[in-house]
Amino acid sequence: MMNMEQTMEMISDGVEKGREVALTALPLYHVFAFTVNLLGFYYLGARNVLIPNPRPLSNLKRAFENYPITWMSGVNTLFNGLSNEVWFQDSPPKTLKFASAGGMALQSSVAERWEDVTGKPVLEGYGLTESSPVITFNPLGKTRPNSIGIPVPSTQLRCLDEDGNEVAQGEAGELAARGPQIMKGYWNKPDETAKTTRGDWLLTGDIGVMDSDGYFYIVDRKKDMVLVSGFNVYPNEIEDCLARHPGIMETAVIGVPDGASGEAVKAFVVLRDATLTEAAIRSYCREHLTGYKVPKSVEFRDDLPKSNVGKILRKDLRAQDTAMRDAS
Numbered sequence: 103m104m105n106m107e108q109t110m111e112m113i114s115d116g117v118e119k120g121r122e123v124a125l126t127a128l129p130l131y132h133v134f135a136f137t138v139n140l141l142g143f144y145y146l147g148a149r150n151v152l153i154p155n156p157r158p159l160s161n162l163k164r165a166f167e168n169y170p171i172t173w174m175s176g177v178n179t180l181f182n183g184l185s186n187e188v189w190f191q192d193s194p195p196k197t198l199k200f201a202s203a204g205g206m207a208l209q210s211s212v213a214e215r216w217e218d219v220t221g222k223p224v225l226e227g228y229g230l231t232e233s234s235p236v237i238t239f240n241p242l243g244k245t246r247p248n249s250i251g252i253p254v255p256s257t258q259l260r261c262l263d264e265d266g267n268e269v270a271q272g273e274a275g276e277l278a279a280r281g282p283q284i285m286k287g288y289w290n291k292p293d294e295t296a297k298t299t300r301g302d303w304l305l306t307g308d309i310g311v312m313d314s315d316g317y318f319y320i321v322d323r324k325k326d327m328v329l330v331s332g333f334n335v336y337p338n339e340i341e342d343c344l345a346r347h348p349g350i351m352e353t354a355v356i357g358v359p360d361g362a363s364g365e366a367v368k369a370f371v372v373l374r375d376a377t378l379t380e381a382a383i384r385s386y387c388r389e390h391l392t393g394y395k396v397p398k399s400v401e402f403r404d405d406l407p408k409s410n411v412g413k414i415l416r417k418d419l420r421a422q423d424t425a426m427r428d429a430s
Contacts, residue, residue: 105234105283106141108254116199116242117173122148123197125165125174127156128411133235134204139175148173156412159183159190166190170197177205178212179352179412181224185215186351186374194220200242202227204235206413207320207338210248211346226250228320232304234283238318249317250310257281259318261310266300271314274321277306309336326416328357328365330394335367337416340397343390347383349375354406354414358423360398369397370406370419 110117124143128135130152143150151165162184165171181203184190201216201224208226216224225242228250229235237259240251253259260268261275269275284304287295298305309321322336329335337355344353352372360366371383380400387396407418 103141104256105137105236105254106145108256108281108283109138109236109239110142110145111255112236112239112251113242117146117148120147122146122172123169124148124150125153125162125169125171126150127153127162127174127176127180132411133231134175134229137234137236138202143173156180159187163189166193166195171195172197172199173201174198175202175204177412178203178208179206179408179414181216182209182212182345182352185212185219191219198222200225202239204228205411207322207341208248209342209345211342213247228308228318230304230306232285232298233279233281233306234285236283237277237279237281237306246317249313249319251318252316253279253281253318254283257283259312260303261312262305271312274309274311276324277308277310277318277320278303279306280304326356328355328367330357330360330365330367331363333394335395337367340367340369340387340391340395343387344369344371344383346390347378347386349373349378350383352406352414354416354419355397356416356420356423358399359427363394366398367395368423369400370403371400372403372405 122143124139126135126139130136130140151169153162153165155161198220200222203224204227208224213224223245225240225245227236227239229237236254237257238251238253240249258280260278262278263269263275280303307324309324311319322338326337327334340355341353344350350371351374354370356368357365358368383400384396407415409415
């Protein structure tokens with residue numbers, strides 16, 4: 103309930119009680135959909151249009167045609183997919199005020215394309231199940247590209263080093279959050295709780311930075327970082343680069359064992375242009391990335407493993423790659 107009020111405060115300048123129509127493509131047992139789409143828009147007296155299954159994306163077509171959608175939420179893959187649907191490009195929703203993204207990194211190319219198609223921004227936020235979930239959100243009218251925004255009311259956020267000390271402004275560190283929406287602990291799991299909390303602070307496991315105005319930016323998941331010859335490589339940066347290639351539909355990046363450098367970068371790619379080769383992709387990356395960040399290998403896929411809300415699952419790709427290596 104507290105997180106619902108915190109989130110509603112962040113969007114209060116852009117919503118009207120009794121007049122909003124929310125499109126909910128996320129399942130209501132997902133904590134964001136429950137807190138914001140269900141409780142928040144119920145509080146606003148909004149109409150909520152529920153999509154039982156957003157795959158294929160054509161399942162959303164009738165909702166946009168039949169209802170004056172003013173607000174919607176989703177993950178990067180949803181906004182990327184809709185922006186590439188011909189029916190959506192031909193008739194983008196005219197009543198849409200804004201959309202909100204979370205759950206995974208919002209790629210800058212996806213955000214730019216969405217705004218080109220709809221004329222409205224995607225407001226990125228950040229949170230975890232353990233924080234009910236919203237910790238930060240971009241203020242309406244004050245959105246910063248690639249930023250997850252500022253802490254919601256009554257919330258503190260810090261970037262910590264490996265020893266738990268706060269890093270200097272502008273330096274990367276693990277995000278730790280404190281506020282009334284933070285969990286007390288994991289049910290009957292005191293050891294797991296001890297690993298994730300420090301007093302009333304939640305250790306998120308995400309690496310982020312704060313700029314001079316108090317806006318935060320996600321670097322990547324701490325456990326997803328790839329160590330290449332002693333250099334830290336964050337998959338989000340490489341995925342964002344690959345997503346800008348016009349011949350690539352979707353991508354995911356992981357670290358794999360490498361005898362020479364300890365770990366190497368591997369990219370999984372779903373193509374839009376079937377003629378694109380591994381050599382061409384690596385050449386493209388060399389133009390935009392430092393050498394040690396360029397994927398050493400590229401694997402083409404028809405699709406990528408996703409959660410039930412559409413989040414790409416790197417852990418499944420790592421498991422599949424490990425199984426393939428063990429088998430060979």
